[in-house]
Structures are given as C-alpha cells and as structure tokens.
Amino acid sequence: MSVSENNHLVKPGEPVQKHPWSRYVALGDSFTEGIGDPEPANPGGYRGWADRVAEELGRGHEDFAYANLAIRGRLLQQIVDEQVGPCLELQPDLVSISAGGNDLIRPGGDPDLLAEKLDAAVGELGSGGATVILFNGPDTASSVLGRIRGKVAIYNENLRTVAARHDAIIADMWSLRQLADTQMWDADRLHFSPLGHHTIAMMVLEALNVQHTLEPLLPKALPPRTWREARSSDLVWAREYFVPWVIRRLRHQSSGDGITPKRPTPGPVFGATGTVFPRS
Numbered sequence: 286m287s288v289s290e291n292n293h294l295v296k297p298g299e300p301v302q303k304h305p306w307s308r309y310v311a312l313g314d315s316f317t318e319g320i321g322d323p324e325p326a327n328p329g330g331y332r333g334w335a336d337r338v339a340e341e342l343g344r345g346h347e348d349f350a351y352a353n354l355a356i357r358g359r360l361l362q363q364i365v366d367e368q369v370g371p372c373l374e375l376q377p378d379l380v381s382i383s384a385g386g387n388d389l390i391r392p393g394g395d396p397d398l399l400a401e402k403l404d405a406a407v408g409e410l411g412s413g414g415a416t417v418i419l420f421n422g423p424d425t426a427s428s429v430l431g432r433i434r435g436k437v438a439i440y441n442e443n444l445r446t447v448a449a450r451h452d453a454i455i456a457d458m459w460s461l462r463q464l465a466d467t468q469m470w471d472a473d474r475l476h477f478s479p480l481g482h483h484t485i486a487m488m489v490l491e492a493l494n495v496q497h498t499l500e501p502l503l504p505k506a507l508p509p510r511t512w513r514e515a516r517s518s519d520l521v522w523a524r525e526y527f528v529p530w531v532i533r534r535l536r537h538q539s540s541g542d543g544i545t546p547k548r549p550t551p552g553p554v555f556g557a558t559g560t561v562f563p564r565s
Contacts, residue, residue: 301345321476329547400443
C-alpha cells in the first residue's frame with residue numbers, strides 16, 4: 286500500500302466521518318509503545334503510530350477511549366501472557382497487536398511456531414466481537430535487519446492465514462515501500478523515527494477505511510556519503526546500539542525490564558489529566 290496517494294484525507298470544512306469504534310486497546314512491544322518517536326508531553330515520554338491513530342479516531346467522537354499496554358523488549362509469549370488478559374478486561378471493540386519481531390531477530394526464532402501462538406491470541410482477542418488489527422513485518426532488505434528478511438517473509442505469509450481465519454485486518458508494513466528510506470528509521474536502526482511512525486499511522490487508518498487529517502510527509506533525499514563516512518557511521522552505531530543490545534542478550538536482560546504500560550486504562554487521547562472512562 287502506498288500512502289502517497291491518500292484517498293482518505295479529510296479536506297478543510299469536511300465533516301468528521303463516523304466510525305464504529307469507541308474503545309481501542311493497543312498491544313505489543315517497543316514498536317507499539319512508540320519508541321523512536323519521543324514526546325515528553327505524552328504518557329511514557331513517547332508518541333508513536335498507535336497514539337497518532339488514536340488521535341485521529343478520537344476526533345469528533347467524544348466517547349472514544351484509548352489504552353496502550355505495549356512494553357518495549359517483550360517477546361510474543363510475554364505479550365500474550367501479560368497483555369491479552371488485561372486487554373479483554375477493558376472490553377475494547379478495536380484491538381491492535383504487533384508481536385514476534387523481537388523473537389525473529391533472536392537465533393532460533395521460528396516464524397511457524399510464532400504464528401501458531403499468535404493465532405490463538407488473535408482468536409481470543411476477537412472472540413467478543415472486537416475488530417483486530419494484525420501487523421506484518423516490514424521488508425528489511427535495506428536495513429540492518431536484512432539478515433532475517435526470509436524469516437519475516439515466512440512469518441508474514443503465516444499472518445495472512447491467521448488474519449483470514451479470524452477476519453482480522455492486516456496492517457501491511459511489508460508493502461509500505463516508503464519504509465525503505467533511511468529517514469523513516471531511528472538512529473538505532475531498529476525502531477522507526479517520527480516520520481516512520483507518522484507514515485505507519487496513515488497506513489493503519491487507511492486499512493481501517495477511516496478518513497483522517499494526516500498528510501504524507503516526504504523526506505528529503507540524503508546527500509551521497511563517501512565510503513569513509515558510511516564506515517564511520519556504522520562504527521558509531523555498533524558502539525552505541527548494537528554492542529549494548531548483545532550484552533543485554535547475554536545477560537538475559539530486556540530493555541523493558543521495570544517498564545510499565547504507558548496507558549494502562551482507557552481514557553480520552555486528549556483531555557483533563559486523570560480523566561478516564563469507566564471499564565463497564
């Protein structure tokens with residue numbers, strides 16, 4: 286899907302399109318938490334694609350509530366064990382789940398086994414009639430994650446089967462060609478930049494067939510780099526991001542240790558501090 290040809294953009298003066306959802310809960314890891322898109326004014330200090338989607342879904346819908354249970358570093362089984370139950374307790378009618386990426390980048394990550402686990406979770410999340418949004422992985426050919434491209438592709442095909450089985454909506458990041466641009470990625474090369482999160486939010490809203498006010502933001506072309514500049518950049522990245530990541534793996538640590546969900550209770554995306562909607 287390309288978001289450069291946006292047929293869902295709301296023009297000035299147009300009425301807000303009504304959608305059927307009133308309570309949205311987002312599940313996942315750092316991608317859904319919004320890492321790479323810092324915003325000090327937001328709960329948890331990050332914004333991200335899910336917040337951006339909720340902001341648009343909340344426009345003109347006074348009863349709309351949003352919770353985000355995602356925590357960075359979580360593996361798929363942890364997301365299932367820690368987030369699915371609390372999500373169902375919040376009685377959402379719209380759920381997004383993105384899980385498995387942290388598993389695939391580890392040795393032994395099995396895309397078939399992961400899809401089986403996610404299949405059961407998606408069935409449970411949609412059992413009460415909620416619309417479920419299921420994310421596939423981006424094409425990693427042009428990123429530092431290129432070595433797992435084959436596993437991501439297999440996982441994505443499995444997820445299409447899962448989505449078809451449970452009538453879930455696929456948020457298709459693999460087809461989002463804009464993500465091949467380096468400016469869509471954070472400096473750590475593992476998370477998306479604000480521009481990347483913005484672009485993904487547009488794609489999600491279009492997958493939901495919801496009109497929105499987000500406009501495509503085209504990154505400027507980067508000037509060509511010399512071999513020496515590229516090599517220097519790679520060394521800086523390895524020192525600041527890759528080596529600490531490896532050390533955490535060896536110590537069986539996670540970047541999410543000690544972190545709690547940034548929006549554990551459904552509430553308005555904007556509004557008075559502390560205002561929340563009741564659970565029932």
